[in-house]
Amino acid sequence: MRVEFTKMHGLGNDFVVLDARTTPLAMTNGLAHALADRKTGIGCDQLIVLVPSTAADLGMRIFNADGGEVESCGNASRAVTMLLGHAARIETLGGVITGEPEPGGAAVDMGKPRFEWQDIPLAYAMDTLALPVGWEDLESPVAVNVGNPHVVFFVPDCDAVDLERLGPQIEHDPLFPERINVNVATVHDGGLRLRVWERGVGLTRACGTGACASAVAAIRRGLTSRDVAVTLPGGTLHIAWPMAGAVRMSGAASESFRGSFDLADYT
Missing domain, CATH: 3.10.310.10 (Diaminopimelate Epimerase; Chain A, domain 1)
Incomplete structure (x- = not known):
């Protein structure tokens, strides 16, 4: 099974984005870690998996380079918003955020900070x-x-x-x-x-x-x-x-390149 990806970055903070909204993809911590490896994988700081959501326009799963799944990533949210090309509500483990494309990048509403x-x-x-x-x-x-x-x-x-x-x-x-x-x-x-x-x-x-x-x-x-x-x-x-x-963040984001990989090479 070949899987298509988009490589993006926000100010050098780089991501591999996989769109699993229509074709489900069983992402594991080990697979995320293997794909993020800069020597034997595609290489990235975070692996992003877009998934369906009932609470927002789409969901976004976020895996750090060590394979651990985390709650939020502001630069990835901006990159995904830019990739979508339109305003959207995005569900993450950290909550629902909103993004809006801007010239050369995107702005995202990250929600209210918490201090307790x-x-x-x-x-x-x-x-x-x-x-x-x-x-x-x-x-x-x-x-x-x-x-x-x-x-x-x-x-x-x-x-x-x-x-x-x-x-x-x-x-x-x-x-x-x-x-x-x-x-x-x-x-x-x-x-x-x-x-x-x-x-x-x-x-x-x-x-x-x-x-x-x-x-x-x-x-x-x-x-x-x-x-x-x-x-x-x-x-x-x-x-x-x-x-x-709510905290609002804006800045540049870019698409680097697109490609595909054989899932069997990493499982």
């Missing part, structure tokens, strides 16, 4: 605006769930942080029973510079939910306005969070 410790989730109750914990020089992060869980550290220079070493330590800390995405952000010219260690992926050129989480964290701490430009290694995303409203 059990919604992150954390292993026990604590103040999510300034967690009383630290890992070396990374201290007192903000915790927020924007469809998936994040901690955000504000630092003088995000590029100086050894995130490749500290990221895995924080991701797998027992404080985070479902693991955690790790963001290091620097306030700069009214916006943010950001690097992200993504749960199940590692260092990424861009992370849409990380940009949303970091903007929300900065706004909660009074560091920026409610419209924030977040610059990652792959480019800039624009995040808006109206008072007590």
Whole structure:
């Protein structure tokens, strides 16, 4: 059985998109991991499977490069919206979001962020605006769930942080029973510079939910306005969070190429 795919990316955060809305595809963690492998598979940060939905226009399953299924992916949501070519409501494990194509990309409404410790989730109750914990020089992060869980550290220079070493330590800390995405952000010219260690992926050129989480964290701490430009290694995303409203993210997305693979080669 040959399966067609579309390779896409949002600011270098790349995806393999499979459309299983009409022809079902039995996706497993092992198969997702094999397809995401950059040496023996197609290669991607996330594997995306489009499926039917009764709650929205379509559903989107999201698998990180390690094969684990996760709740949300902002850049993939923008890429899928661009691929569809029209506004749509998309059901994810993190909730229903809405997307709308824009010139050169798409905007997505990521829903309302959550701040209660059990919604992150954390292993026990604590103040999510300034967690009383630290890992070396990374201290007192903000915790927020924007469809998936994040901690955000504000630092003088995000590029100086050894995130490749500290990221895995924080991701797998027992404080985070479902693991955690790790963001290091620097306030700069009214916006943010950001690097992200993504749960199940590692260092990424861009992370849409990380940009949303970091903007929300900065706004909660009074560091920026409610419209924030977040610059990652792959480019800039624009995040808006109206008072007590949903987070809206916009930015570029691109189709890289299309192809197909023989399912038997990976099973």
